[in-house]
Amino acid sequence: MDVIEALMQAGFTKHESILYVTLCREGELTGYEASKLTGISRSNAYLGLAGLSDKGGAYKINGETLKYAPVDSNELAENIKRKFNKVIKVIEEEIPQVNKSKDTFITINGDEQIINKIKNLINYAQYRIYISISREHLDYVIEELKSAQKRGLKVVIITSEGVQFEGMTCYKSQMNYGSIRLITDSANVFTGQLSGENSTGLFSMNNNLVDLIKDSLKNEIKLIDNKII
CATH class of the missing domain: 3.30.870.10 (Endonuclease Chain A)
Incomplete structure (x- = not known):
């Protein structure tokens, strides 16, 4: 599993994952710049950056041109842990226990x-x-x-x-x-x-x-x- 696959497992789309890694490597970027660097179409780059921001992977930097900056990778990892810990808690506490049969x-x-x-x-x-x-x-x-x-x-x-x-x-x-x-x-x-x-x-x-x-x-x-x- 590489980092793109790991990010996708954590709930990001493939475009969002690629854009996050690119932001970490390059720093603040506009949608146009991100599109040029990744090869993702401009419309998909803008959508991906917006989705990345909504999911807690990037910050919006307002100015003459909207830019995006990556959330620190350690901070992102902690956010993902908290998210999945909540999911796991619900699964453990609210899903009925399997009725096990010894003869199955x-x-x-x-x-x-x-x-x-x-x-x-x-x-x-x-x-x-x-x-x-x-x-x-x-x-x-x-x-x-x-x-x-x-x-x-x-x-x-x-x-x-x-x-x-x-x-x-x-x-x-x-x-x-x-x-x-x-x-x-x-x-x-x-x-x-x-x-x-x-x-x-x-x-x-x-x-x-x-x-x-x-x-x-x-x-x-x-x-x-x-x-x-």
């Missing part, structure tokens, strides 16, 4: 969605975490695992290379690239494969699947302890 099997596709689900399962865990994950992908969730360990949770990692992390039990085992199995609190299970566009996984609270994956991980640990794998 949920398919999750895409690297980002899968990693987010794994991180959330780790962050919501209260007692113990068992995870089998290839070394190449362990870095995506290691900070969440470290945080869980600091909260006093039991954390067991099975991965494809020898690693050591304070307070965690780590095992080295052969595994397929991108393979993931995760059990949290003996109640939640995720199993899947990270492979770019074709990444897919399965999440469930189904007791039979939880027990199946839990037994699989326990048996793998026994084989490692006996130096069979």
Whole structure:
């Protein structure tokens, strides 16, 4: 993700994002000057600057010719944080909780969605975490695992290379690239494969699947302890 994409994620249009970066680089500009520098048509440049100002990304400087100056990037970041904190608060407090069924099997596709689900399962865990994950992908969730360990949770990692992390039990085992199995609190299970566009996984609270994956991980640990794998 580059800065233009980040600004668009924060609620600015593509033109507004380009114009904001240009203002930061060049300083105060008229609509005409901004159009010349960015290649955006003059009418769209004026509309973009007006929108940028309305959304808190630029100040209007009145004079013989209207100019625009950028809001300091640190100030803009704080404004965006406050905006999204309000949005998050409403989502957390006012949206009804999902009626979860233990027998539901949920398919999750895409690297980002899968990693987010794994991180959330780790962050919501209260007692113990068992995870089998290839070394190449362990870095995506290691900070969440470290945080869980600091909260006093039991954390067991099975991965494809020898690693050591304070307070965690780590095992080295052969595994397929991108393979993931995760059990949290003996109640939640995720199993899947990270492979770019074709990444897919399965999440469930189904007791039979939880027990199946839990037994699989326990048996793998026994084989490692006996130096069979």
